Amino acid sequence: MSVTRPVAVPGRVPVGARVAKRLSGGAIYLIVLAVGVVWLIPTLGLFISSLRKASDISNSGWWTVFSHPAQLTFKDYTTLFANHGIIQSLWNTVMITVPATVLVVFLGALAAYAFAWIDFRGRDWLFVVVVGLMVVPIQVALLPVAALYRNLHIFGTILGVVLFHVGFGLPFAIYLLRNFFAAIPRELLEATRMEGGSEWTIFRKVIVPLGLPAIASLAIFQFLWVWNDLLVALVFSNAKTQPLTVALQSNMRQFGSNIDILAPGAFLSLSVPLVVFFAFQRYFVQGLMAGSVKG
Structure with a gap:
């Protein structure tokens, strides 16, 4: 048939x-x-x-x-900026977000360059461990890290919140940047070595300019994650070191009487990441164009 x-x-x-x-x-x-x-x-x-x-x-x-x-x-904004607790929380958010973003981007870029272009014993297995750390939930580490912070006397401090974000942000940063750095032509690195350039020179003059699109993307992701974080800050901060998200959550308990603080505070918390995103987007496009020309 x-x-x-x-x-x-x-x-x-x-x-x-x-x-x-x-x-x-x-x-x-x-x-x-x-x-x-x-x-x-x-x-x-x-x-x-x-x-x-x-x-x-x-x-x-x-x-x-x-x-x-x-x-x-604009009366609510005047009231907001006259509120010492909100202003302190906003400053705490900046003190947490900026170091956590800078450290993750810098350390992640260095580690990613090592995994991509430096041959050392156990490199592949160590990279597998780093990738495995990406699937570890934050909730699993809250209690052990809290006990560790108490022993180190940094529980409830800004340093403790920053270190937690750095520790959980590095695996993704290394994974993202390593894959991008590995795609850079080897000839560019060898040419720099032949001219007497050290590994630091190669990283600074070759890897960073060509990897700027991935670095800018990582900076945006990390900044948004840390700025909008509530869980980590709720566990590891106190009344003096709490960021803006925790301060707004505290005011939610008295929603009716604090609406004049919640509305402008929530919009302020939303607008800052938007400004950072659009500012970094310009550098992202410039880095992408520079990388395509040099590649």
Whole structure:
């Protein structure tokens, strides 16, 4: 029994190809734009709520501001920046996020270069261990690290929170950067060595410029993770060292009476990562172009 196969009609374009062609045009941009607008609506609502009085927030929705623009005021931001606890928490967030990001990027880049281009005994097995550490949940280490911090007398300090973020951020950083660094042509490294360059010179003048796209991406990820962290800070910080996320969570217990602090504080906590993201995005594009030219 013979099986009859469908014969393609000459000049007839398949339905899937027609749909893909239509979506690759202006339609896909309209869809992406619509999705982006929908995702931005909660952010817009939070921003407008931060500019309204607590009484207005309790009595009506944020969208009523379009018909009653007189509701807008900067009084809540004035109250926020006059709150010593919130300002201290904001400063604590900066003191935690910046060192945790810089240390992870710097140490991760050095380790990734070693795993990619320096031949030493046990390198592959050690890299397997580093990759395995990526699957270890943070929750597993909370109690052991807390006991260790008490013995070292750094529990409840900013240093303890930073070290925890660095320890759990390094495995992913090493894995991400090592794969990127390994793709750099060996000839560039050998040429630098022939000119008398040391390993540090190769890392600084070859690896970092060509690896800037991956380094910038890692910096963005690490900054966002640490800035928005609540669990680690909730466990290892105290009233004096708590970041902004913990301070806002504490005010959530009295939502009705603290809405004038929560709305502007939440938008402030949201806006800083956005500013950092767009600032690093510019360097990310520059690094990508520089890497393509040098490669």
